[in-house]
Every structure is written in C-alpha cells, then in structure tokens.
Amino acid sequence: MIITEPTIRKFTQNIFLAIGCGQEHAQLAADVLLKSDLRGIDSHGVARLSGYVRLWEKGRINPTPNIRVVHETPTTATVDGDAGLGLVVAPFAMQVALQKAELYGSGWVSVRNSNHFGIAGYHALMAVEKDMIGFAMTNASPLVAPTFSNERLLGTNPMCYAFPAGNYPPVIVDMATSAAANGKLEIAQRSGKQVPEGWIQDAEGNFTTDPHALKSGGSLLPLGSDRDHGSHKGFGLSATVDILSAVLSGANYGPWVPPFVAFMDPAKDPVGEGIGHFVGAMRVDGFRPVDEFKHHLDNWIERFKSATTVDPSQNVIIPGEPELEAEIDRMQNGIPLVDAVVNDLNELAVRFGVQQLK
Incomplete structure (x- = not known):
C-alpha cells in the first residue's frame, strides 16, 4: 500500500x-x-x-521525560534521558553538542537512560544543517555475537558520520556494525523470505538463512560475518559504539542493554540506566574555511563518481545517495x-x- x-x-x-x-x-x-x-x-x-x-x-x-544535562565541561556533556523516547532524547543531546560546538569548535555528548533512537542519520544531519560535521551512534538490543562466539553480547550498534558538501548533497555514512540490521530480518520475516548467508548463525554457530533464527537462540554476526572476511573489524567497531554510548555515559552495555525486540526480556542485573547514545558535532571552520572544505568535498565526490567501474552500467554510489533518491521519490509519490x-x-x-x- x-x-x-x-x-x-x-x-x-x-x-x-x-x-x-x-x-x-x-x-x-x-x-x-x-x-x-x-x-x-x-x-x-x-x-x-x-x-x-x-x-x-x-x-x-x-x-x-525530564531530559537534562547531568555532567558537563565546555565541550562535553552527559545527558540523562529519564527513560524517554530515544527519538526525543537524542535530538536534545545533539542540540547540546551543537551549542557547545558553536562556542568552542566541537561538542560531544554521551547519553544514558534512553531508548531506541531511530536512524542515526537523523541526528548526525542536524549538524550538517549548520555546516558542521555530525556524528551519532547508539548501542542496541544484544543480538550480535562477537567473533568466535555464539553468545549474544552486542547490538547492531549503528554509527553515522555526516559531512556537508557544496553543490552536492551531504556525504552520509550511516551503517550498522553488524552484517545486517535486525530490522532487515524483520522485513524478511514479514515477506516470508530467507536472508543471505553470512547475516546470522544458529545457536550452534553455523551459518543459516532463516530470518527467525534469533528466536531459537541464534545470533546476528558482526560486519564481515567471519574472521576470514574481517568480522573482528566489525566487532571492534561495535565495541567502540558500546563503550562511547554506554560505558562512558552510565547506560547499560553489552548483554545488559534493554532489548527493543519482543522475544527478549531485560537483564535482571542491569549495570547502568537504559540504553546509551553518543553524538557529536565539529565546526568545519575549526579546520579550514567552510567554502574551501565544501569545494574539495565536491571535488572528492566528482572524482569518485567518475571512477572506472567493473560493470559500465553501474556507477560508484556515494554514501547517502540512495537514501536521498528515495526521499525525493517518496515525498512526491x-x-x-x-x-x-x-x-x-x-x-x-x-x-x-x-x-x-x-
């Protein structure tokens, strides 16, 4: 429909x-x-x-919720979300980061006691609108097993980096640190389809294409799927998100993160409050004039767009392009x-x- x-x-x-x-x-x-x-x-x-x-x-x-800053320095802060919607808490935190960046060149905010915050790109784009570089990440339901394990200890833990361009749309790197986001499994479940091999493992640690495998003890895999294909790098990225979002803020981390999915219950021995986010903003003009940066990012985009491709009918896709095309189409249609x-x-x-x- x-x-x-x-x-x-x-x-x-x-x-x-x-x-x-x-x-x-x-x-x-x-x-x-x-x-x-x-x-x-x-x-x-x-x-x-x-x-x-x-x-x-x-x-x-x-x-x-009574969302508030509970600790801060001129360039950093910790926000308590008072168990509010992450959809509301994270924008509040980014506003704090932007205010600090306006005054001091950069602002960094760690968040505790929050909930699922939607797409990381929304929050990072708030910085782009002010000619800043935006960062946003969050930990999430423990559905991902670290490399060599079959125990669910991490979330899909997405991260986003957003950069303002000049004549082109911003470059937006918005991704999960797992082989696939849990939401893609939910899409497959609703449509009755299997998922690609390398996204999930069953309870014994074997690859499976069953999108329902998580409900029977399976786990998502880190970005890279297995060690031979670099899953230790996905594990490292996910660990970084978990530490910045939660160990730093006082939120729950690792297997203690309160789950969003219906088939899991929260841990009985929480180590923090709610889930955690980490957002940040950096003024481009803290490094070079904004117009110069945008000119060279445009040049960067043009060079990558003109890259020779294996299939002449395909072009290199700049991060954020498919999402912008979808937004234009869906606003109209x-x-x-x-x-x-x-x-x-x-x-x-x-x-x-x-x-x-x-």
Missing part, C-alpha cells in the same frame, strides 16, 4: 499523543520515524511504532508499506481511537 507522507505523519503523531507524549515530543518523534521511511530505511520507520507502544505498556518508556505493517498500525488505530490507514 502507498500512503502519503502527511497521512503517515499525522497518524504517527496521534499514536504518540495517545500514549501521553506532549505535542512537541509527538511531532519530533514522528519526524524521526518518518525520516527513516522517506529515506528508504523501512526497518526503522513506522514499522517500529508498535514496538515503542509495547515498551510504553511495560513501563520502560516515559512519555513525559508516497511511502510504500507492506500489508503486515499496515495491519499492525491499524490495530494500534483501533486500540487508541485513531483514524485507520487506508
């Missing part, structure tokens, strides 16, 4: 209002989710809305939602007395 962006936006806002969010927070949370759907990252958009409602039902999401997601959302509509999607 194809649904217009304004229709889905209004629907999403109404659900957040129904669970007790204020108008400003409901609008912001909806904006973060819609950005994901618009950019073609269907795994992190409104398909996740029922997941947030589920956490609210369990008392794990506070719809009216609507957002495609699979039947399973529409049915899930309409169940929420009936429950909360919101107009159903048609």
